[in-house]
Amino acid sequence: MSPGIDAAPVMVASDLDRTLIYSANSMALTASDQLAPRMVVAEVYDAAPLSFMTRAAEELLEGIVERSVFVPVTTRTRAQFSRVRLPGFGCGYAVTTNGAVLLHDGEPDPGWSRHIQRSLGAGCVPLSNVLEHLTGSPAVPGLLRVRTAEDFFVYSIVDRQQLPSAYLEELGAWCLERGWTTSLQGRKLYCVPAPITKEAAVAEVRRRSGAELLVAAGDSRLDAGILELADIAIRPAHGELHSDDFTRAHLTVTSASGVLAGEEILRFVDDVLAQATPAAY
Ligand SMILES: [Mg+2]
Structure with a gap:
């Protein structure tokens, strides 16, 4: 290096x-x-x-x-x-x-x-809000486990076959309004603060x-x-x-x-x- x-x-x-x-x-x-x-x-x-x-x-x-x-x-x-x-x-x-x-x-x-x-102070809601949104009821089919990454962001292990396609769009929009972004990679769905x-x-x-x-x-x-x-x-x-x-x-x-x-x-x-x-x- x-x-x-x-x-x-x-x-x-x-x-x-x-x-x-x-x-x-x-x-x-x-x-x-x-x-x-x-x-x-x-x-x-x-x-x-x-x-x-x-x-x-x-x-x-x-x-x-x-x-x-x-x-x-x-x-x-x-x-x-x-x-x-x-x-x-x-x-x-x-x-x-x-x-x-x-x-x-x-x-x-x-x-x-x-x-x-x-930079986290401005423009994005705290991690706890996003965590609550993902783990609250009703349970989302295909969302198997939710994890936090060093208290910076959240990711879920998902079953892509089970996950409703409309859910990804809804979650993306919900996150965007709160200064967070989403990304789906393999079996992991990430929610990350925009900064x-x-x-x-x-x-x-x-x-x-x-x-x-x-x-x-x-x-x-x-x-x-x-x-x-x-x-x-x-x-x-x-x-x-x-x-x-x-x-x-x-x-x-x-x-x-x-x-x-x-x-x-x-x-x-x-x-x-x-x-x-x-x-x-
Ligand atoms: Mg990659």
Whole structure:
């Protein structure tokens, strides 16, 4: 996560789940089993492997981490993030909890934490109101469990088949009126205060690092801001933004989907770095 002395300052900000790492259910492998790519385990949970990337993707990431200011940017809580084991993780900057926490060498940045606390005061209702709305009666079919993330935001484990489609729209509108945003990713439905964004934390790291070029990758609506902020962006051909048909002039969409899209994203970033920092080659 530190560029070489001669390298131009390039910052790479990437989402993790369904962008770089994939659960068994989100791999979307379509070729026959004997042609499947070799994989590495990126996360173990309850003593069982949970998230993966291809071996080629891990090798690409190793090179990218060495040659750029690489910043993992995730909606995972600190505890959930700490389970992810990938090259370079644990040193440099990382954005967790959807931007509420900025880690530097594994420790929360106190200045950023103060900034977040101040910004939560204005324009959005307290977490308890949203929690009450989600857990109150009548119970919503398909809303299985409701959790809070480090007291910053709320997410629900959902059964998408059972969840009424009108409910998502109603909840989105209800949240919007109260300064919160929603995002549905896999089996998780997130409700997040509007001031807590990945892009605000990424902009702060960019300012501190003095990076001239920002490359970003992500797959969900919570990533739209970092893709907008970036000079060069890429997203996989799956996920919420793909369903939304999210496009921008500076945004590339992978040709692959699933775990192979993760590898394609890293190959794309590797190419960008090769062009931006030719002296390093
Ligand atoms: Mg994601």
